Amino acid sequence: DDETIVVIPGDGIGQEVVPAAVEVLESLDAGFDLVTYEAGDHVAAERGTPLPAETRAAVETADATLFGAAGESAADVILPLRRAVDSFVNVRPARAYPGVDALRPETDLVFLRENTEGVYAGLGRRLTDDVATGTRLTTRSASERLAEFACRYLADAAADSFTVVHKANVMGETDGLFRESVFDVAADHGVEPDEALMDAFATRVCLDPTQFDIVVCPNLAGDVLSDLAAGLVGGLGLLPSANLGPERGLFEPVHGTAPDIAGQGLSNPSATILSAAMLLEFLGYDEDARAVRRAVESVLESGPRTPDLGSDATTSDVTATIIERMSTD
Amino acid sequence: DDETIVVIPGDGIGQEVVPAAVEVLESLDAGFDLVTYEAGDHVAAERGTPLPAETRAAVETADATLFGAAGESAADVILPLRRAVDSFVNVRPARAYPGVDALRPETDLVFLRENTEGVYAGLGRRLTDDVATGTRLTTRSASERLAEFACRYLADAAADSFTVVHKANVMGETDGLFRESVFDVAADHGVEPDEALMDAFATRVCLDPTQFDIVVCPNLAGDVLSDLAAGLVGGLGLLPSANLGPERGLFEPVHGTAPDIAGQGLSNPSATILSAAMLLEFLGYDEDARAVRRAVESVLESGPRTPDLGSDATTSDVTATIIERMSTD
Numbered sequence: 001d002d003e004t005i006v007v008i009p010g011d012g013i014g015q016e017v018v019p020a021a022v023e024v025l026e027s028l029d030a031g032f033d034l035v036t037y038e039a040g041d042h043v044a045a046e047r048g049t050p051l052p053a054e055t056r057a058a059v060e061t062a063d064a065t066l067f068g069a070a071g072e073s074a075a076d077v078i079l080p081l082r083r084a085v086d087s088f089v090n091v092r093p094a095r096a097y098p099g100v101d102a103l104r105p106e107t108d109l110v111f112l113r114e115n116t117e118g119v120y121a122g123l124g125r126r127l128t129d130d131v132a133t134g135t136r137l138t139t140r141s142a143s144e145r146l147a148e149f150a151c152r153y154l155a156d157a158a159a160d161s162f163t164v165v166h167k168a169n170v171m172g173e174t175d176g177l178f179r180e181s182v183f184d185v186a187a188d189h190g191v192e193p194d195e196a197l198m199d200a201f202a203t204r205v206c207l208d209p210t211q212f213d214i215v216v217c218p219n220l221a222g223d224v225l226s227d228l229a230a231g232l233v234g235g236l237g238l239l240p241s242a243n244l245g246p247e248r249g250l251f252e253p254v255h256g257t258a259p260d261i262a263g264q265g266l267s268n269p270s271a272t273i274l275s276a277a278m279l280l281e282f283l284g285y286d287e288d289a290r291a292v293r294r295a296v297e298s299v300l301e302s303g304p305r306t307p308d309l310g311s312d313a314t315t316s317d318v319t320a321t322i323i324e325r326m327s328t329d
Numbered sequence: 330d331d332e333t334i335v336v337i338p339g340d341g342i343g344q345e346v347v348p349a350a351v352e353v354l355e356s357l358d359a360g361f362d363l364v365t366y367e368a369g370d371h372v373a374a375e376r377g378t379p380l381p382a383e384t385r386a387a388v389e390t391a392d393a394t395l396f397g398a399a400g401e402s403a404a405d406v407i408l409p410l411r412r413a414v415d416s417f418v419n420v421r422p423a424r425a426y427p428g429v430d431a432l433r434p435e436t437d438l439v440f441l442r443e444n445t446e447g448v449y450a451g452l453g454r455r456l457t458d459d460v461a462t463g464t465r466l467t468t469r470s471a472s473e474r475l476a477e478f479a480c481r482y483l484a485d486a487a488a489d490s491f492t493v494v495h496k497a498n499v500m501g502e503t504d505g506l507f508r509e510s511v512f513d514v515a516a517d518h519g520v521e522p523d524e525a526l527m528d529a530f531a532t533r534v535c536l537d538p539t540q541f542d543i544v545v546c547p548n549l550a551g552d553v554l555s556d557l558a559a560g561l562v563g564g565l566g567l568l569p570s571a572n573l574g575p576e577r578g579l580f581e582p583v584h585g586t587a588p589d590i591a592g593q594g595l596s597n598p599s600a601t602i603l604s605a606a607m608l609l610e611f612l613g614y615d616e617d618a619r620a621v622r623r624a625v626e627s628v629l630e631s632g633p634r635t636p637d638l639g640s641d642a643t644t645s646d647v648t649a650t651i652i653e654r655m656s657t658d
């Protein structure tokens with residue numbers, strides 16, 4: 001049977017960059033079907049919910065999903081979708097590309113972010129008008145699942161070790177359990193992780209990102225620190241991500257809807273096309289994934305470039321050139 | 330009556346940089362008494378606790394405290410001491426100095442960090458061997474107290490507005506209450522704050538720190554984002570901080586014990602001496618505070634410089650030169 005890929009453009013530039021990535025996927029001679037569904041603010045306006053039941057159901061059964069971005073409703077769209085694919089890890093590579101201005105051009109990191117719990121467990125309560133609590137949840141099973149993935153990832157990446165980032169000096173019970181679980185699994189695999197406190201990591205990665213390679217961290221730490229890394233490589237326009245579950249995956253650029261430039265056809269499709277490359281790899285189309293990645297890198301290096309990278313090419317120019325370079329590769 | 334200043338060197342380079350700052354304070358013709366107390370790992374080793382009761386009691390009644398750094402026991406020392414002065418705000422200026430290599434030399438930020446609650450409320454629990462929870466606490470009163478301070482701070486800093494950083498899209502109840510409380514107080518003062526999500530702030534501050542000026546944020550966000558700013562200005566060696574309460578203050582460099590260089594007399598005393606300047610200002614010695622700050626800036630600009638800034642001066646060289654420049658100012 002052909003694989004089914006669900007495609008959800010969402011809001012803002014999602015409506016430009018996802019179609020661009022679809023063009024790239026369609027240019028391949030691969031055996032999958034692409035089906036488009038809706039989500040986001042524009043859906044909420046019409047239907048009262050940003051995430052219609054049929055979109056969620058489609059993601060729950062698709063082999064993989066490519067998602068663009070959602071506006072105000074982002075958390076109400078993306079968090080349920082991550083759950084819909086039972087995603088236990090958010091893989092966020094953050095590297096600088098030749099040809100693109102970067103604050104730290106030597107940055108080459110991959111964040112493996114816990115993707116189910118922490119402050120994302122949804123356990124907030126307004127106790128009174130004046131008091132609110134939010135419960136961070138950490139389980140050994142989620143931490144171990146992430147750590148098992150990290151150890152397998154090391155092998156694929158030909159790396160020896162990873163860095164565990166946490167704040168166990170303050171969150172002794174939750175991040176303490178996270179840390180302990182990850183170290184236990186690592187020991188079973190003969191891996192000796194480094195570790196860094198979340199705040200110290202923030203300083204150190206700015207001073208010298210080459211100190212780090214693969215970074216394993218709780219949910220909120222991964223959210224903030226991968227966005228920090230985005231700042232070091234020159235903006236959010238370039239970072240792809242993969243939300244991986246045991247059977248399905250959900251792939252999305254790290255950037256948002258960019259309302260200031262949406263609708264003009266000038267958005268940078270690179271992060272979404274790189275997310276599509278991660279999707280291809282997940283489905284086992286390794287050759288195609290490599291071809292897409294190489295073409296994106298080549299275009300980042302030599303142009304055409306969209307305005308966020310200082311030039312004036314359109315989303316279509318960039319996409320067409322990427323497709324061209326894939327075939328002449 | 331003379332003011333009493335408690336001085337706690339702590340561990341590692343705390344034993345070098347605090348005495349340096351004491352020399353600076355003693356060189357002034359000001360009417361306060363300096364009394365030294367102990368805390369940190371070296372105390373824990375001898376006495377079973379890193380924070381002896383007499384140290385805590387002294388901080389509780391002193392007009393101000395200058396603290397260096399603590400090692401493994403840092404959280405068990407500094408968090409109780411912040412409570413001992415009823416500190417509701419941690420003021421963390423992060424600016425680049427002429428003459429010091431900085432990733433973003435145009436950085437000039439002040440973080441006003443909530444200092445009593447959030448994940449620092451100490452509400453972690455290990456429920457079973459495999460499950461832990463930690464409760465973030467947000468109260469309107471703590472958020473308002475911080476916001477009132479921020480509005481007064483604006484006036485002193487001749488600034489119009491501040492940026493509220495939060496993650497209310499995920500932590501809707503806790504950061505939602507924080508955000509709402511800060512905006513309410515701001516409105517009462519005729520201030521219209523900007524806002525940024527914590528993750529977006531991390532990217533944006535790297536891309537262009539001049540977008541921000543005064544940043545008001547919850548406890549953990551302040552911890553991580555001010556350390557990120559430290560990375561932008563070139564290391565932790567330079568950042569001072571003030572933990573302010575209604576009557577007392579606790580002043581400390583943002584850096585830690587630096588075990589790799591401790592004991593050689595080569596540590597950079599600037600952050601601690603700048604913390605002492607914040608202490609002087611808190612006690613009303615505004616002229617002295619300015620003189621100390623100017624002298625530190627002059628030495629950062631023209632040397633002598635310690636090894637962390639690429640040269641080979643000692644802690645004493647730097648301290649002596651700072652004192653000299655203060656008197657010839």
Ligand SMILES: CC(C)[C@H](C(=O)O)[C@@H](O)C(=O)O
Nearest residue numbers: 074075078079223498499528
């Ligand atoms: C939109 C938001 C809920 C989301 C997150 O916090 O995970 C986003 O910041 C991200 O990183 O994908």
Ligand SMILES: CC(C)[C@H](C(=O)O)[C@@H](O)C(=O)O
Nearest residue numbers: 169170199403404407408552
């Ligand atoms: C030592 C630790 C408890 C402390 C904190 O998290 O506040 C430190 O990182 C700081 O920022 O002063």
